[in-house]
Amino acid sequence: MSPAAWWSNAVFYQVYPRSFADSNGDGVGDIDGIVTHLDHLVRLGIDAIWLSPVTVSPMADHGYDVSDPRDIDPLFGGMPAIERLIAATHERDIKITMDVVPNHTSSEHAWFQAALAAGPDTDARERYYFRDGKGPDGSLPPNNWTSVFGGSAWERVVEPDGNPGQYYLHLFDTHQPDLNWDNPEVFDDLEASLRFWLERGVDGFRIDVAHGMAKPAGLPDAKEAVKVLSHADDDPRFNNPAVHDIHRKIRKIVDEYDGAVTIGEVWVLDNMLWAEYLRPDELHLGFNFRLTKVGFDAAQVHDAVVNSLAATAIYDSVPTWTLSNHDIDREVTRYGGGEIGLRRAKAMLMAMLALPGTVFIYNGEELGLPDVLDLPDEVLQDPTWERSGRTERGRDKVRVPLPWSGDTPPFGFSTSPDTWLPMPAEWASLTVEKQNADPNSTLEFFRTALKLRRGRNEFDGVELEWLTATDDALVFRRREGGLMCALNTGKRPMALPAGELILSSAPLVDGQLPSDTAAWLV
Numbered sequence: 001m002s003p004a005a006w007w008s009n010a011v012f013y014q015v016y017p018r019s020f021a022d023s024n025g026d027g028v029g030d031i032d033g034i035v036t037h038l039d040h041l042v043r044l045g046i047d048a049i050w051l052s053p054v055t056v057s058p059m060a061d062h063g064y065d066v067s068d069p070r071d072i073d074p075l076f077g078g079m080p081a082i083e084r085l086i087a088a089t090h091e092r093d094i095k096i097t098m099d100v101v102p103n104h105t106s107s108e109h110a111w112f113q114a115a116l117a118a119g120p121d122t123d124a125r126e127r128y129y130f131r132d133g134k135g136p137d138g139s140l141p142p143n144n145w146t147s148v149f150g151g152s153a154w155e156r157v158v159e160p161d162g163n164p165g166q167y168y169l170h171l172f173d174t175h176q177p178d179l180n181w182d183n184p185e186v187f188d189d190l191e192a193s194l195r196f197w198l199e200r201g202v203d204g205f206r207i208d209v210a211h212g213m214a215k216p217a218g219l220p221d222a223k224e225a226v227k228v229l230s231h232a233d234d235d236p237r238f239n240n241p242a243v244h245d246i247h248r249k250i251r252k253i254v255d256e257y258d259g260a261v262t263i264g265e266v267w268v269l270d271n272m273l274w275a276e277y278l279r280p281d282e283l284h285l286g287f288n289f290r291l292t293k294v295g296f297d298a299a300q301v302h303d304a305v306v307n308s309l310a311a312t313a314i315y316d317s318v319p320t321w322t323l324s325n326h327d328i329d330r331e332v333t334r335y336g337g338g339e340i341g342l343r344r345a346k347a348m349l350m351a352m353l354a355l356p357g358t359v360f361i362y363n364g365e366e367l368g369l370p371d372v373l374d375l376p377d378e379v380l381q382d383p384t385w386e387r388s389g390r391t392e393r394g395r396d397k398v399r400v401p402l403p404w405s406g407d408t409p410p411f412g413f414s415t416s417p418d419t420w421l422p423m424p425a426e427w428a429s430l431t432v433e434k435q436n437a438d439p440n441s442t443l444e445f446f447r448t449a450l451k452l453r454r455g456r457n458e459f460d461g462v463e464l465e466w467l468t469a470t471d472d473a474l475v476f477r478r479r480e481g482g483l484m485c486a487l488n489t490g491k492r493p494m495a496l497p498a499g500e501l502i503l504s505s506a507p508l509v510d511g512q513l514p515s516d517t518a519a520w521l522v
Helices: 031-036 038-044 078-091 110-118 123-127 184-198 243-254 271-278 298-313 338-353 383-387 425-430 432-436 442-455
Strands: 011-015 048-051 068-072 095-100 154-158 164-169 204-207 261-264 320-322 358-362 464-469 473-478 484-488 501-504 517-521
Touching: 011 442, 031 038, 031 078, 038 442, 068 078, 068 184, 078 095, 095 184, 110 123, 184 243, 204 243, 243 261, 243 271, 271 298, 298 464, 298 473, 298 484, 338 442, 338 484, 338 517, 425 432, 432 442, 442 501
Parallel strands: 011 048, 011 358, 048 095, 095 204, 204 261, 320 358
Antiparallel strands: 154 164, 464 473, 473 484, 484 517, 501 517
């Protein structure tokens, strides 16, 4: 890893395209909507966009069920729109990375349709995991694996002769059959996709389920039931050793394109196992989700940071930090909701931005958006809702469209009031327009914090020195640059170390840092 790599200290902004901005009035965000609002991202001060899926898809899982990985879905504007976006981002010195989904395809992908038509024991089925069922009539699934979204991970098909036949594996929705990575055609097709986008100017990829793909020989039963939307490190469905060969092959391709980056979604908790994905010939960056798993508690934050830095140190890789994304509850809600949740979210942003490495911000975070917890049952679209027997409401609450302007929904997101998820009327005070006009807004706070991080050399260096680490308070210093960050999660004001205050997430009180507040000093 070169310390000069553009991504090693970058701020990425995740655009969830359905929810960012709608340019054509159909109620769904699209790529030209992103182009229209690029100046918002320039003013925010980000370095790169992570673009969630926009390739051709039936949208059973909102684009993570890909039927053509080398074309843009008409819903988002087709190929001309992505070409406009790539050009417009580069004109503004913003890099662009795209999601790729190598673990599975859509059930409408040409390969899967061919597999269904071909029947058992054919080459077409070897691209996926088709297996005979258990029991005298083959009516039981091949093993006990469950879907991440709930229910069995196996779906029985009707064979060309009209009779019930084999099962296929889908670790996610039934419309997302898992690819068989033991088949060389599968990697050849991914290589074609990677080169297709790199040659069109994309600066890299976020790899979905990067700890997936490889499956254990024989597909053995899991030892115990697994909760929906979760798994452990010893889960046979994920984190199998052969996955590292796949990442080494991906890295060889990407390294042919100057500056291109791979970012893995790696849901692995053990530090050594996680770090293996960041070996010098595998991923450039790996998502570390520890800050999303802890509360607003100084001791927990300290342990998460220490643990994360220890994991990246194993192979001298770059740390990554994030507080939310399209799968994770928004931090304002996680930290208590309302004013207290927002106050704590701003403090945690400062703590995160003070750390060495790469930062990921989720669209709407800069506006202080909370989860929308009161979405009516009938509008929910996340497949988790139905597959869990309507017991898990899923992730729609964090995917509601962004409010741009005006006093009533759809707040400038679209010209149509019928947005793909309804927008709450109480977001009138959170629009970009309102926050632009308020020097004390959350948006202005984000801009200030990102500008300081980018412009001051006190943020240099990779090593941290802990000056205070208690249950209620943290103070750490960037050993090389000298920036100090103080975080008060306790109930009482805390004294600040000596130094010049350059930013605080809330005003000081009698020279002290109040509860639920962070400060930067130099």
